[in-house]
Amino acid sequence: MERLMTTEPLFTEDAYLRETPARVIAADERGVVLDRTVFYARSGGQPGDSGMLRWEGGEAVVAEAVKGEAGAILHTLAPGAALPPVGAEVLASLDWARRHRHMRMHTTLHLLCSVLPGIYATGNQIGAEKSRLDFDLPDPPAKEWFTEQLAALVAADHPTGTSWITEAELDANPQMVRTLSVQPPRGAGRIRLVRIGPEGAPVDLQPCGGTHVRSTGEIGRVEVSKLESKGRQNRRIHIILPE
Template structure:
């Protein structure tokens, strides 16, 4: 299995890896910083570079996805040259895009926090805008949500993670706040993302995505749209202010 370096350091920009397989459908490395599309968060994009001092070749990577065997597929741009199997490559993220995803993803956790007890029914993270759908007949106003989100951001709460067993999650099902995306099972452990102090968290829920170190790093946000998507389903769209 691909070693997931973004689990150890979501702030890494570049990392060396060895090519395990190489096809136009996707390049598999033994280790990668690229987050594969999952849980509403887009897969990372960037480049792979290989060669010697005499000359380097590179391939643009349009997105990282999960392969059928669970490995990370680095999907090359159409017509890109492919690195040979066994070669060493430098994988470089489109860092600005990834960092915006991290800020957005953390902001969506805060959006859950300002509506405790309300389940999310769908989500989508983007670099320009993101949204959460809620099982909620009458949502608060855009202004109310924007004000409370920015207050939590300004408080600069620490973002941390820890792991629990699947049995511990089964004993505390209220940790799961989303109806559309369930925590991946089978590995025996579930990753929890905690915003705020462990003894009194602002938000605590299973999540496999990438996040910023503290809420202050998100910067200002604005809730720009509230939409009805069914009898009780309400869509909340937000954007970063910079």
């Protein structure tokens, strides 16, 4: 896999695609690179997707998608999995239940930012079972307050959407970046924005390359399970999605 070709990230435009036909452009012990994929590659605190690759005469479990070289997405396989032949046509299918929980969690973290205007996030981690967001916040409200605020935003069923701006436009509006630990990827000349709420009066608007639900109502019940002190001013807010 000396030379990797760019993978078309279909999830950027449609996070609800669960599978896609694709062609294998590289494969070795590190994993498989496809010309296109529905698998989100681990970044920005969101885990990489897992699922299956199926081709004529074989199949393999994808343990996690990660970023490769030069814009490639590397589908790392479970130990002992067979490699599809280079040039083969495969069907790439997500573990949709896991991905959808990541989408619900990720949108919830954006809502959490929205209830703390002007406060910067200092770290984050998204998981299917629990997630957390760290804030530079010396005296946070009680966890019950956060749960109530999030419940109201979920009940309002705000739509989500994406748009693109130039890197220069982001430089002119640095307040859009809400996280100190994760900066928007640069070099492509444009930055993807994720918006929650109407275009004219968004509830939240910030650079993000992750996957999100179509509207906040899809999140369902959310609960702030714990507030934790991680330093003099740093507070960690843990969230869960009770079923």
